[in-house]
Amino acid sequence: MTRWGMAIDTDRCTGCGACVVACHAENNIQTVGEVEAGKGRAMHWLRIERYYEGEFPDIKVRFQPVLCQHCGSAPCEPVCPVYATYRTPEGLNAMVYSRCIGTRYCANNCPYTVRFFNWFEGEWPEPLERQWNPDVSVRPAGVMEKCTFCVQRIQDAEDIAQDEDRGVRDGEIRTACSQSCPAQAITFGDLEDPESRVSELERTERATRLLEDLSTDSSVIYLRGGR
């Protein structure tokens, strides 16, 4: 069975934010504007968390890109009253926009705060709507959204592989964030495939998960401690 996962190397991350922009562009994420962002309603499915360590002049900055961890035992899934979020057989935490009625319980239960709500309908003044990715729906107001591991790209690659009567090769699927990272800090692949790059990274010494004490069984591995 496939289980999609990601390895993020925080030692390589420079905090440039290219992944955040790529994610916005790929997934038709709305930009909420200055006022709404001031209220904390910005929608960055992937965000770069910045932590300072130490005192001046020995300050170190640590960057930590955080996105939906696609937990195996996701706290957000059982609390949705209408099954708008559930676990797919391939290990993705799916979000069904048309089913969501907007109770926002899933967002409350996510310990990583990676869920985002459409408080208003997005505004794309002409000609910005031409940049929409046709493979991704544009969400209406009142609906929850979050990182999908670029499920449209996964679907695309699987369709092509099926047409060609083969399985998906490692490295064939690149999420928008992993594709755009100049430091190649983000690796995406099948965690159940022992020969995939992401599996190899999972087995290294530097591999950890976020908030492991909560036993969410997340699919995103963070590599840290190299320096």
Add this chain to the structure above:
Amino acid sequence: MGSFHAVFARPEQARTALARLASDGVSSDDIEMRSSAPLDHHLLPHGASVSSRVPWHALIGGILGGIAFFSMVKFTSEAYPLPTGGMPIVPLPTSGIITFEGMAIGAILMTVGTVLFECGLPGLRSVAGPLDHHLADDHVLITVQCGEDASTVWADGALETARS
């Protein structure tokens, strides 16, 4: 056959009247006693008895309701199974909560239904009598189905009487 109505100021007077009716041999089927508040349980026409199946029906309603709601959870979850958070498709604790509420709804509906049925409500064929307004003043109204020439000695001491 008409009815003879008598209104008594106090329940004790009604008790006396009922005793006289019993000694006159009037059947309890022909006697109707009405009051605006419950009286002493033993204050009944001779030979009459009151009973209610409400507790049994409430229990049966609870069992049926519980089964119904558990079935609803089980069959709807299995009809379109979507795994969430690593839980089983029909977890017992969560299904138990819904089953409990089902038991409550079943018991409530059966209780209310039984009460309405046993009381004969809504009493669409209920006919108002000439002395009914005395009930509003907390008096006891006794109506006896009897012929024109039947003895009305039992109604001695009544506040008011009437025939209809």
Add this chain to the structure above:
Amino acid sequence: MASVATAAAEAAESRESEQVLVRPVTTFRPKLLLGSLLAGGVMGLLFYSWGYQIVNDIGVAGISRPNFWGFYIVNFVFWIGISHAGTLISAILRVTQAEWRRPVTRCAEAITTFALMIGGLFPLIHLGRPWVFWYMVPLPTSRGIWPNFRSPLMWDIMAISTYLLGSMLYLFLPMIPDMAILRDKTMKDAPGSLRTLFFRVLAMGWRGTPQQWHSLEAGIKAMAVIIIPVAISVHTIVSWDFAMAIQPMWHSAIFGPYFVVGAIYSGIAVLMVAMYLLRRGMGIGEYLSDKVFNNLGLLFLAFAMMWSYFTFAEHLTVWYGSEHAEMAVFNLRLYGPAAWVFWTMIVTNVVIPLLILPFPKGRSPLGTAIVGLGVLVGMWIERYLIVVNTLSLPRLDFTVGSYSPSWTELGILVGSAGMFVFLYFTFVQLIPIVSIWEVREGEHIRDHKAQTIIAGEEA
């Protein structure tokens, strides 16, 4: 013979004093109608704000990320909590056969029913897409998908629907004989009027025969026994909206009992205020007597102590465990910039009740009403703290939240209070607020006891 004569005189006196119960529903009372209209105006604010929110999207509310829940959920828990007033009085006191409950049962059950109706609106108000709320209703659809019964929100729906249905029926069943009393009265005085028709319809042909009384009382007893576990389950399930989440200071096993105790506490508070206002405004001090206030005041004190105990236990556990994420929320609550909110709650819910209620003078109608008002504010604050403190401090502390309500949220809160007052004022003008037949039944029981004593003495 003398005892029968005095009994008859007493009975005539009771009928006289009952006039104060009957007159509000048989005559036109301009002050009560004005109250209804004013409250109705305030209620309009609820619907206006809600309508504005539906048209302009939920973003007009002050909630945001990470405070995804705010005033609407606070109000939801608050109103559902208040609804536990009736259950305590009608059901628990009926089951324990406390005779002093008789004048209070209906006004308490009315509070329950109306509070539930209002509380039940809030899950709709807080939805992002309320027009598809019916996805939560288990109906067969063309897609073949059903609601997720593993979600505490679905348990909420089942529990609150059951409780609302049960409460309405529990309010309605004992109303039937009173409707019959009013029907019989008005049929003589004003046979053709609309009021008479109203009472006749609601009386449903009730005759008051011993069999009917037996069935009705069996039914009321059964409902009382059923509705107690339902009420406990309702607020437990509402608390599980929080406790089932793994958020710091939400994921607590104590929430079930804590919220039930808090709910009954706030329910008694509302009841005390409502009873005080009814006593003053409608002159029914003979029924809502000092003794009733005293006894309810004792219950109020008991729940004040229980609530304080649970609050202390909850906070001690968190503080002693010293777990990082929980301590962040704890410190925000007790020592943060808005800590005055928490300490206000401690004053209104712990200090003032425990200073006033233990004394008989404190359990006077005015004393309990003042304490009740404070407790209402304090219990609202408790729900606010629980919802907002935890959500403001996510575990990954790069994201920090602050919440301030918008005018729609404030308008809906004020409007909901207006709706409650409106429903109550309207009820008081249609249905006698004290259950006449139950009070009469109490008198019969007392007379019967007195007579057996007298008979015993004369024998």
